[in-house]
Amino acid sequence: MKHLVVLTGAGMSAESGIKTFRDADGLWEGHDVMEVASPQGFANNPKLVLDFYNQRRKQLFEVIPNYAHKALAELEQHYKVSIITQNVDDLHERAGSSKIIHLHGELLKARSIFDTDIIYDCNDDIKLGDLCPRGYQLRPHIVWFGEEVPMIETAMEICATAHILLIIGTSMQVYPAAGLLHYAPPDIPVYFIDPKPAITPKKHLTVVSKTATEGIKDLLKILT
Template sequence: MKHLVVLTGAGISAESGIKTFRDADGLWEGHDVMEVATPQGFAKNPELVLNFYNQRRKQLLSVKPNEAHIALAALESTYKVTIITQNVDDLHERAGSSNIIHLHGELLKARSSKNEQDIKTWKTDIQLGDLCQQGHQMRPHIVWFGEAVPMIEKAIDICETADILVIIGTSMQVYPAASLMDFVPSQTPIYYIDPKPARVRNQKITVIPKSATEGVKNLLDFLKNP
C-alpha cells in the first residue's frame, strides 16, 4: 500500500468557516499576532490571550469538516495516509482520518505553562486560575511564534517515506513546515492545491489552482490516472 502524505494549512479549514490565521492587514481578529501568539504576549496579558483562544475554540466547535477533509479520510481505504497539518483544529479527526500530526498544537487541548509535557483534552474555556497539578497556570496547547515545533522531526521522518505528497491550502511560507517537501524522495510526485498557489521551483509539482474542496476532486482523478 503506497504511503500518501498530506500537508494541510489554513486553506482547507477556511471552507468550513474557520478564519485563516491573519487578514491582509496582518491582524488576527483585530489583534496583533505578537499580542496573542507569543510567550511574551501571554506573560504580558494572559487574560487577553486566554480569551482570544476561548473564542477560537467556541468557533471551532460550531463548524464541521468539509468535503476535502472527508475525501482525505476516505483515501485510507486505498492508501496508507498520514496527514501533517499546520492547523490547530480537529476537523481531520472529525472527518475520520486516523493518522494526524499537528505541527502547531491543538486548540482542544491545554497544557501547563511550565511543563509542556503536561497536556490535557480541554473543550471549554481556559480561565485564569485553572492550574496544573504542580500549581502552574494552564495555557492553550498551541505552538506560538518563537517556540520550538516539537513534532517537526517526526514529520520529516514521515516525509522521507512518502510515495506521494499532497499539499493543500498553505502558502508554503511558514517555516519549518514549508521545508517538509524538501525531504520527500526524489522520485515522489507532489500535488499542490491552492487557489493562489505560491511559486515553487520544483519539477515534480503538479499545481492545482483551486480551493481545497474542488482541488481534492481533481486530485482523486490524478491518483486514479497517474
C-alpha cells in the first residue's frame, strides 16, 4: 500500500470555524502573539496565557471536522496515510484519521513546566495552582516561539518514506515545518492545495488554487 504523507496547517481548520494563528494585523484573537505564545509571555503573565488557551479549548468543543478532514480519513481505505499537522486542535482525530503527528502540540493536553515529558489529557481549564505531582505549575502542551519542536525529527523520518506528498492548508512559509518538503524523496508526486499558493507548479508538483474543502475534491478524483 502506498504511503500518503499529508502536511496540514491552519487553513485546514479555518473552514470549521477555528481562526488562523494570526490575523493580518499580527494579532491572535486580539493579543500580540508573543504575549500568549512564548515562554517570556508566560513568565510575565501566566494567568493571561492560561486564560487565553482555556478560551481556545472551549471554542474547540464548538466546532466539528469539515469535509476536508473527513476526506483525509477516508483515504485510509486506499493508502497508508500519515498526517503531520501544525494545528493544535483535534479535528483530524475526530474525523477518523488514525496516524497524526502534532508538530506544535495539542490543545487538549497539559504539561508540567518542570518536565516536558509529564503530559496529561486536558479537557478543562488550566488554572494557576494546578500542579504536576512534582509540585510544578501545569501549562498548555503547546510549542511556543523560541521552543524546540520535539516531533520534527519524527516528521522528517515519515516524509522520507512518502510515495505521495499532499500539502493542504499551510503556506509552507514557517520553519521548521516548511523544511519538511525537502525530506520527501525526489520526484514523488506532490500536491499543494492553497487558495493563494506561494509556490510555482513544477514537473512533479501540482498546485490546486482552492480552499481545503474544495481542493480535496479535485484531489480525490486523482487519488481514488
